[in-house]
Amino acid sequence: QQQVKQSPQSLIVQKGGISIINCAYENTAFDYFPWYQQFPGKGPALLIAIRPDVSEKKEGRFTISFNKSAKQFSLHIMDSQPGDSATYFCAATRSRDKIIFGKGTRLHILP
Amino acid sequence: DAGVTQSPTHLIKTRGQQVTLRCSPKSGHDTVSWYQQALGQGPQFIFQYYEEEERQRGNFPDRFSGHQFPNYSSELNVNALLLGDSALYLCASSGQVVSNEQFFGPGTRLTVL
Numbered sequence: 074q075q076q077v078k079q080s081p082q083s084l085i086v087q088k089g090g091i092s093i094i095n096c097a098y099e100n101t102a103f104d105y106f107p108w109y110q111q112f113p114g115k116g117p118a119l120l121i122a123i124r125p126d127v128s129e130k131k132e133g134r135f136t137i138s139f140n141k142s143a144k145q146f147s148l149h150i151m152d153s154q155p156g157d158s159a160t161y162f163c164a165a166t167r168s169r170d171k172i173i174f175g176k177g178t179r180l181h182i183l184p
Numbered sequence: 185d186a187g188v189t190q191s192p193t194h195l196i197k198t199r200g201q202q203v204t205l206r207c208s209p210k211s212g213h214d215t216v217s218w219y220q221q222a223l224g225q226g227p228q229f230i231f232q233y234y235e236e237e238e239r240q241r242g243n244f245p246d247r248f249s250g251h252q253f254p255n256y257s258s259e260l261n262v263n264a265l266l267l268g269d270s271a272l273y274l275c276a277s278s279g280q281v282v283s284n285e286q287f288f289g290p291g292t293r294l295t296v297l
Contacts, residue, residue, distance in 0.1 A: 105284035116188075116274050116288035117227065162226050168284055169215060171240055172276075174226030 079175025092150040096163035188289035209277030
């Protein structure tokens with residue numbers, strides 16, 4: 074079954090804190106793991122992505138940690154800001170294949 | 185460089201009607217995928233078009249059909265609309281250079297009454 078499980082469903086973090094969202098996958102054929110950020114009324118925007126041969130990728134305040142043996146990966150948002158309040162989706166895919174999305178995490182950053 | 189564009193933005197239909205949604209991919213992209221996003225859920229894959237042919241299909245009934253034109257733009261058609269078809273319909277495009285990356289448009293919000 075090609076599933077991606079995401080937790081938590083919702084998350085509230087104080088401004089300046091660290092937001093952490095976790096995901097797990099089943100299909101070892103996946104070779105690309107993107108995170109998407111979606112604001113209300115908008116389409117998902119690619120935030121950051123990682124391939125399974127890398128254990129960590131950092132872009133600005135956003136970091137993906139990847140554990141291939143556990144088939145888990147997570148998104149860390151450092152110094153979380155109110156503008157980061159959005160829904161975040163982890164996902165998994167292969168080259169030119171469909172994207173399998175998690176169910177999403179609604180993140181709210183308190184000012 | 186325009187990203188992925190979709191039209192219309194919003195659409196209201198009644199049960200049993202038919203609807204056509206349109207998508208123009210990001211410049212340089214040749215593959216278009218369609219997703220359905222119900223409220224509060226993650227996007228679900230409908231189908232993917234490449235070289236004007238349907239290459240993959242998700243678990244959606246035949247009421248959902250599509251088309252890709254020579255300029256890589258695409259249409260999604262839904263026949264015999266049901267209340268459950270109300271959702272945000274997203275188009276995503278990708279290219280051959282970095283084929284994993286799919287860029288999404290703003291979506292079309294379809295409401296079926």
